[in-house]
Amino acid sequence: MTNNSWPHKVLLLYEGTNFGGDFDTSILYGLEAHGCEVTCLSRGKAWSPDYDLVLGYGPFTLQEGNILPVAKQLMAIPEEKRPLFAWWLTEGIPNPNHPHWFVNIASKLRLKADQWLLTEQSARSRWRDLALKGHRLRILGQLNHVRERQLLDVLAVTSASRANYLRQWGFDPIVVPLGNYAVYGGDMGLNRDIEVGFLGNTAAPRRQQLLPGLFKQLEERGFQVVVENNLYGEDRNKFLNRCRILLNVLRAPQDFVGQRFLLAAANKTLVISEPVNDSLPFVPGEHMIVTAFDDLAEKVHYYLTHEDERQALADRAHQFVSEELTAVNMVGRILEQVRQTQATKEKAKIGV
Structure with missing residues (x-):
């Protein structure tokens, strides 16, 4: 029977690039803090079935982010010897405003494209750009693929809105936000010489439409926005330590940006x-x-001229992610669901 010390051996599948490095480091720390013996391996590599749990996570970027090789290896293991498989989805969902029939067809076509790229080795370089198209449809298509084959035991998502959307597609996800760990930064005591910062892809169509006008409004109030499009790790943390305020303007209206909130708070x-x-x-x-978007510039002006209030909010958020929203606590939620799932399977075997 399972207990609070199970699972013992865990395989943590990472993307294979530095893009997912923060996720891997924080999840590894959380697992080890719960007493798990953890092996980290790229998703595309072969692995033995000698694990209690196989845990993967988003992002699903590029070919290394493909979940299909993992599904193939799981299918090759006899069901009675197959480890539990859990996925922590940290990426976005398709636009909820798209009709169900469209998303259904498009996600299946996107899945077919991924399957073809995996089998046609020579096509990978020539059709590499295809692996980057329809990214959120790809996520749904691949998750459906593993669910329909009864490979997916636990699905965790980082927000209630994502969970609600996926329930419409037959999933039963649990909500587990990302948890804080030292890799996401901390108070370095730096001079906060950047009044307003923006961190993210400014080339996204919605941001191209909205940001120039907002930046102009702030400039008219005497505040210049410092933009960073491609910062990670220590460089990102130093940038945030220099910012008094971080603007959040969504790439897509349905996006959940919990990681941005987490980074700012840390x-x-x-x-x-x-x-x-x-x-x-x-x-x-x-x-x-x-x-409201039209009031963003005014709110920025207010909090830049009321430093005590700005500092109090920032301190409260920092305390929250330091004491409650931690990697150890969030990984613990997933492990608890994994134990419950395993216990249910064991009862089914003995006919309870």
Whole structure:
């Protein structure tokens, strides 16, 4: 029977690039803190079935992010010897406004393209760009693939809105936000000489439409926005430690940006955001500020001229991610669900 010391041996599948490095480091720490013996391996590599749990996570970027090789290896293991398979989805979902029939067809076509690219070795370089198209449809198509083959035992997602969407497609996910760990930064005591920062892809169509006007409004109030498109690790943490305020303007209206909130809180930077569908576990007015897009510039002006209030919000968010929203606690939620799933399987075997 399972107990609180199970699973013992865990295989943590990482993407194979530095893009997912923070995820891998924080999840590894969380697993080891719960007493797990962890092996880390790239998703595309072969592995033995001698594990209690195989755990993967998003992002699904590029060919290394493909979940299909993992599914193939799981299918090759006899069911009675197959380890539990859990996935922590940290990426976005297809646009909820798209018709169900369209998403159904498009995600299946995207899955077929991935399957073809895996079998046609010579086509990978010539059709590499195909692996980058329809990214969120790809996620849904591949998750459906593993679920339909009864390979997916536990699916964790980082927000309630993503969970609600996936339930419409027959999944039963649990909500587990990303947890804080030292890799996401901390208070370095640096001079916060950047009044307003923006961290993210400014080439996204929605941001191209909205950001120039917002930046102009802030410039008219005497505030220049410092933009960083491609910062990771220590460089990103130093940038956030220099920012007093981090702007959040969504790439797509349905996006959940919990990682951005987590990063800002870890580095004691106040987030001022346009409305989001789902900010939990971060609470507007307690850990961050959410306001109508047209009021963003005015809110930035207010908190830059009321430093005590800005600092109090940033301190509260930092305390929250340091004491409650930790990698150890969030990984613990997944492990608890894994134990419950294993216990259910064991009862089914003996006919209870």
